[in-house]
Each structure stands twice: as C-alpha cells, then as structure tokens.
Amino acid sequence: xxxxxxRKLEAQCVQEEPPFCTAACPLHVDARAFCSLMGQGDWDxxxxxxxxxxxxxxxLSRLCHGPCMEACVRSAKGGAINIPALERFxxxxxxxxxxxxxxPAKGKRVCVLGGGLAGLSAAWDLVRKxxxxxxxxxxxxxxxxxxxxxxxxxxxxxxxxERMVRLGADFQAPVAMTAxxxxxxxxxxxxxxxxxxxxxxxxxxxxxPDTMTLGTNMPGVFVAGQCDEHVFQAASGRKAALSAERxxxxxxxxxxxxxxxxxxxxLFTNVDDVAExxxxxxxxxxxxxxxxxxxxxxCIRCECxxxxxxxxxLARFGSxxxxxxxxxxxxxxxxxxxxxxxxxxxxxxxxGLCEELCPGDFSMEDLCLQARRELVEQGNMPPSAHEFAxxxxxxxxxPDCALARHAPGEKTSTHLFFPGCQLTASRPAAVxxxxxxxxxxxxxxxIMLRCCGAPAHWAGRTREYERSMDELRSQWESLGxxxxxxxxxxxxxxxxxxxxxxxVVDLWQVLQGAGVPxxxxxxxxxxxxxxxxxxxxxxxxxxxxxGLLQSVGVRxxxxxxxxxxxxxxxxxxxxxxANPELGADVAKRRADSLPGELVTYCAMCRDMLAKGxxxxxxxxxxxxxxxxxxxxxxxxxxxxxxxxENRAHLREGLLTDLWREPxxxxxxxxxxxxxxxxxxxxxMEQRRILESDVRKTLLRARETGRRLVYAQSGRYRAVFRPVxxxxxxxxxxxxxxxxxxxxxxxxxxxxxxxx
Amino acid sequence: xxxxxxPEADAQGWSCDACGEPLVPAPVDLEYLDSxxxxxxPRCAKCGFVLIPEALAMGKMLxxxxxxxxx
Numbered sequence: 001x002x003x004x005x006x007r008k009l010e011a012q013c014v015q016e017e018p019p020f021c022t023a024a025c026p027l028h029v030d031a032r033a034f035c036s037l038m039g040q041g042d043w044d045x046x047x048x049x050x051x052x053x054x055x056x057x058x059x060l061s062r063l064c065h066g067p068c069m070e071a072c073v074r075s076a077k078g079g080a081i082n083i084p085a086l087e088r089f090x091x092x093x094x095x096x097x098x099x100x101x102x103x104p105a106k107g108k109r110v111c112v113l114g115g116g117l118a119g120l121s122a123a124w125d126l127v128r129k130x131x132x133x134x135x136x137x138x139x140x141x142x143x144x145x146x147x148x149x150x151x152x153x154x155x156x157x158x159x160x161x162e163r164m165v166r167l168g169a170d171f172q173a174p175v176a177m178t179a180x181x182x183x184x185x186x187x188x189x190x191x192x193x194x195x196x197x198x199x200x201x202x203x204x205x206x207x208x209p210d211t212m213t214l215g216t217n218m219p220g221v222f223v224a225g226q227c228d229e230h231v232f233q234a235a236s237g238r239k240a241a242l243s244a245e246r247x248x249x250x251x252x253x254x255x256x257x258x259x260x261x262x263x264x265x266x267l268f269t270n271v272d273d274v275a276e277x278x279x280x281x282x283x284x285x286x287x288x289x290x291x292x293x294x295x296x297x298x299c300i301r302c303e304c305x306x307x308x309x310x311x312x313x314l315a316r317f318g319s320x321x322x323x324x325x326x327x328x329x330x331x332x333x334x335x336x337x338x339x340x341x342x343x344x345x346x347x348x349x350x351x352g353l354c355e356e357l358c359p360g361d362f363s364m365e366d367l368c369l370q371a372r373r374e375l376v377e378q379g380n381m382p383p384s385a386h387e388f389a390x391x392x393x394x395x396x397x398x399p400d401c402a403l404a405r406h407a408p409g410e411k412t413s414t415h416l417f418f419p420g421c422q423l424t425a426s427r428p429a430a431v432x433x434x435x436x437x438x439x440x441x442x443x444x445x446x447i448m449l450r451c452c453g454a455p456a457h458w459a460g461r462t463r464e465y466e467r468s469m470d471e472l473r474s475q476w477e478s479l480g481x482x483x484x485x486x487x488x489x490x491x492x493x494x495x496x497x498x499x500x501x502x503x504v505v506d507l508w509q510v511l512q513g514a515g516v517p518x519x520x521x522x523x524x525x526x527x528x529x530x531x532x533x534x535x536x537x538x539x540x541x542x543x544x545x546x547g548l549l550q551s552v553g554v555r556x557x558x559x560x561x562x563x564x565x566x567x568x569x570x571x572x573x574x575x576x577x578a579n580p581e582l583g584a585d586v587a588k589r590r591a592d593s594l595p596g597e598l599v600t601y602c603a604m605c606r607d608m609l610a611k612g613x614x615x616x617x618x619x620x621x622x623x624x625x626x627x628x629x630x631x632x633x634x635x636x637x638x639x640x641x642x643x644x645e646n647r648a649h650l651r652e653g654l655l656t657d658l659w660r661e662p663x664x665x666x667x668x669x670x671x672x673x674x675x676x677x678x679x680x681x682x683x684m685e686q687r688r689i690l691e692s693d694v695r696k697t698l699l700r701a702r703e704t705g706r707r708l709v710y711a712q713s714g715r716y717r718a719v720f721r722p723v724x725x726x727x728x729x730x731x732x733x734x735x736x737x738x739x740x741x742x743x744x745x746x747x748x749x750x751x752x753x754x755x
Numbered sequence: 756x757x758x759x760x761x762p763e764a765d766a767q768g769w770s771c772d773a774c775g776e777p778l779v780p781a782p783v784d785l786e787y788l789d790s791x792x793x794x795x796x797p798r799c800a801k802c803g804f805v806l807i808p809e810a811l812a813m814g815k816m817l818x819x820x821x822x823x824x825x826x
Contacts, residue, residue, distance in 0.1 A: 706773055707772045708806055712768060742809065746816050749785065
C-alpha cells in the first residue's frame, strides 16, 4: 500500500471527524468533551475544556448564544443540548484555567485599534503567543459591561483584562484613524488589526476585507468584528490575529484554513436507537448542579462506529477502521521487527458488512485482502494462519474427493450440480438425495465434487486460487460447458467471477422449477432465516431460498440484520482458521442475536451457528430429511476428520452406486485398527489434528519400530512429520490395534531429526 | 550459543523402545523459519530420538512459533 492510498482510505472513515457542535461553533469548542465532563459533574475539567479554546473565557462563556445548538444531533431526539446554559453554570463554579505561562517574546509588535470582543480576542491570542500588543480603546470591553441586563458579573471582564496586561498587553487611549495614520502605524508595528465594531473604516481605502484572511488593500492591516454575535466577533478577532501572525512570518495566508469558519462535519451519527429526552428547563437564575449534570448527560456524544457496532472483529481490536488502516499500513512497511497487525489482517471475515454500513464506504475486506496478498507475496504470511484450510482445500480437490462426470448413462450434461466441498463435508446424504432428485427431473445433470477455491482467495494466495480455478474451468469445458447449479452461495459467487461465460444458477431456483419432494410439503413451521454473507449483494438468491422454503410450508421469519445487512457466521475470510477463538465468539454472537429456530442455505453457516449454540437447519435438511439421522436441526457440526471422511465416502458411494465402479483400495494407514478416547478426540479437534495424521504416525512407528515407552503404564509415544507439522501420538496397544490417549503437534522441528 | 533449559522438558520414566535406553537431557537444535535455538531436551543417548513433551509443544514452543511467524 502506498501512503497516498492510506490517506485516501483514512479519509473514508469519518469516526475522527469533529462532532457537529464543534464544527458549527465559530471557535470550535469541544462541546462533546465539555458535555461529557459536565455530565460527570467534573466542573474543573469542564472549565478547562472551555478555557483551552475560548479567548477571554470568563467573558465568552457567559456571552455565548450557542450557535452549535442548530447543528446538535440531539435536536431530533427531544431538543438540542443547551450549551450556553451549561457554559454559564460552569463559569459560575469559579473554575480556573491552568495558569498561562507567557511564551518567550518573539520581538514582534501588533497594534489593535478598538477594544470590542474582536479586538480583545485578537489581542488575547497574540499576547499568549509572545507577541507584544498595543490596544487603543476608550475602554476595552466597555460595550460588554454596558449592555442592559449584562450576564457579566462585576469583575469578570477586569480579571481577564488584567491577565492580558500580565502577558504583555498595553491598553492605551484611542487614536484617530486615517489612511495616513494607518500607514504610520504600519511603520511602527509589524501588523495592525482594526476592530470595526469600534472604528469606522469607511473612506480609509482598505476595501472589503477578504473573507478567509480578513486582509485588506493595505498589506499588514486586517479588519475584524464585522458581525453581530459575540462568539462570531471573537472568532473574527482570532482569525485576524492568525492572519497577522502569518503575515509577520511571511507564511502562506491561506494554507490549511478551510475549516476555520463553521463548517459541516462529515461525521455520521445514527440516532435511530436514541431515546427522546426533553431539555432540562433553565430557571431564571440558571442551572443548579443537578440540572447541569442532567443536561450534560443528554449529550449523545456523537460518533459513528456504525461498522464496529455490528462487527465482533472490528470491536475486538479496540479501535475503528481509520486506525486499523494505519496499523496495517505500518505492518506492511516493516522491514525488520515484529508485524503486530498480522492477526488483525487475518481475522477479518471479509463479509462486506462494514462497507454496507459505512457512510464513506470503507471496506475492511478490500484492505485486508490486499494486505494478505502482500504478506504472501513478500513471504511474510504466518504459515499457521491458513495452512490447515489450504490443506483441506487440496484434499477436497484431490483424488479422494474430487469428481467431475456426466450423469450415469449420459454422454452430455446440460447442467452440472456443484454442491461445494463444505456441504459434502457437512451432510453428504443431503448432496446424494439432492442429486438423485435433480436427475429424476433433469437427466443430463452431471456432477462436480471439488472446492471452488474460496479458501485460497481468502488467504490471499492468488496463484493457488488461479491454479485451482484453471483446473475447474478445464473440467467444466470438458463436460461441454453445462449450466452450473450451485448449492453454496460462496461457490456461486466464486464461479460467477471466474467463469463469466458460464450460466451459474442457485440450486434453490432449480429445485423450485423441478418441484420439491411431495413428502415434505406442508412442513408447517416458523424459522428465522440467516442469510449467508456471500448473498449480501444477491437479492435473487435470498429470494429463491425463501421461495423454496415457503413452497414446502415454512413460515419465514426475518431478523433485523438480514438481507444486505446480514452478519457473518464467523467462517468468512477464514477467520475461524486464523483466529479460532474470535471465530467462535462471532458465531455465538450471531447465533444469540437471531430469534427462535433458524434455517440457512450455506452449509458452513449451518455448522458455525450450530457450534454457536443455535438450533439450525440447512434448507436441504428440510427438503431431504433422514429419519434415521435423528433431529437434523440439533445435530452437531462434524469435526475436521469427519468432514474429510464425509467427502471421501460421498465420492466412493456415488462411484459404486451410480457408475458401478469399485472404490479405491484402502490405504495402509486406513487399515490400522485405531480407536480414540473421547477426551483425545476433543483435543485433536481443538488442535486441528486429523485422525489420518494420527494413523500415519502410528503406521510410521510400526514400520520403523521407533517409539518411546513408559514402562510403568505400558504407554507409547510416536512421532511423524508428514510435511510442515510434527505430530506426537500417545497410545497403548490393544489386542488387535491401538487406543489413542493423546495427540499434540508443533511446527518447530529438531534440526536433522524426525521431530 | 547458550543452551536454553525449559521446565516443561520432563521425560521421567520414558525410554527409547528400540534402544532400551532411558531418555536423558541433551542439547538439541530446534529450528523454525529462519531461527535456530539450542534447547536441553530429553533424548535417547544411543539413537538420538528426541521427545518434545506436550506441555512444551502446546505452551512455550507454540508461543515462540507465533512470535517468529510475525517477525
């Protein structure tokens, strides 16, 4: 990723945009932080927030009329937060700003003509930066103190003026202002600021001040205060002071000043779930402490986090996409050192929900996929992240599982049933039943058993994905380019992308056309549909699956987060492989969030949500039930070893039954008589150790005689490293075979040794 | 290179079945990705069969593997 790409990505995430109130405030006070502290009753810290931004805070906090209120998101939910009333209460608590330490004198001098709020604010900002100010006024701030029912208690203005004097402001009597006197002042001072609330600038030849800089026809003279409300006057004084400073430094007068005036924030805040609360009424004497806290607590602390709220993965890493983009960029830039974002990169489910929810269309999927590809390309992808899943994919595409044939007795195929490797792994009986049913209606329905390549795609292994797809394509072509009937939405998406020339349809549509088995009509049950995340942009597939369910009498219940807003089951993007704990949590969260009994049309979703504790059926469980298999909605997800066996047995069963071909002879390790303790099977599943790997280890020990023995118990330990992982098996010999008690594995190896 | 000793490398009572020799602690070179360490592990003095006990494999060794994978 280039830095420019990072900047573009960062700009898509609006979480760090200022809240609407701050953006609307002419002085950009952090009203969100202020309200939060007021809600906590921490008046001192709340005051510090005001004093950090406001010029003459004692004065302005009492004069602010709250232009932020018009932008307040709370307006739609009871009424805007009454910031002016909160400011007044806070000021009355006698809060003290941190002591102002004078900056070292910069040797610059600015003359301010006029002591209204604009002139005073300009002087306030300049003296705090170590710039000497001479301010000419009859009496600075006189107008403020003079106002009818002035909200300024006695002494407040004087205290602020004293602070300015201590910092180096010099208040002097007014001077007559002409074009000539301005010119003379410019020779004496480095810049001149005119507060036009106290001075008439007509006829001085200054022209109309520039809106961005307040500069005039006379370089070095700036005009502030051409506005009514106090906060706007103060803001214009601040703007003039900044311009004077830039003018004195010879810096750009305009760079980076786009957001100096009030501006619309790009932040997005969803208030759908925010309850309406009316504003705290303001008594004549102002809020008391309890009222101020209550009003502060009404602030909803605007932020976006739309994606994080709906994604366990995004929430788990403690931040939001803008920060993640930076972390991933840094991760990719490391030459020597630890890549700390590898787990972040490999844990995204690539489900697309964040992009769908994001007002700026930020896609973690795109970011993480690109990062994974780069890690693979650079040779830096952690081997343990996806190796197991890729091995599984190779197994599904290998001689034990893969099959591509015309239907028995047929010489051509008009259609090709593509059940997908996870459905064949999860419930091969459903694949067999569906295939028999399909052939009864469409005789030239061939079949292809293999993986669609999604694991390699998700793992960022582009070349491996392409190799797999090339093989698939050539098999499809050799079958006469039939229409592909997919029982898995992930496969369907992958095939549509990779085989644009192919007609790829979903099984649900084909089954509706062919007719469903009579025996399952009138199912009479209500089920909540979980849409697989790969159907987010496939409304037709979602509709076909629903239609099929309804055709057998299922009443379909819709969940809140479904359709284009569906949430991932935890398998997407190989999350469950790269970060099993998080994968399990995602599955549980999704299972818990859906009401009642569930149904879905993706085998992996079915098994993940079953693991997450849901009672859930696959559509094919309802269409092709099996009384001998018991309660299908309650069946546990098969483990890794069983998934492999299921695929191999399905292929073998099809060959034997439909094509009358003998199955392959068993491999030597398959012929060993091996049993496992229950605890050992659970451990193997958790450690991703396959029964076949244990059997290979036992066979190796038998063939070589190399094993360890524990004399007291008669147990043995054997070791084998088929490729990249070393397996250890602890077992005892039974009469005719082995009872396995434990198994463990590691990737590190003994140099030159068997382990 | 110094030899790392790990408390998990306990093999009390285990011996090599083929050689009939008890396993005794010995320095063994372990490698993963581009790194190599010398660790004291139980080994058959005769044929060199090295045991990696479960507690080591699923504990410290797994941690080090993950660290090296992110390097």
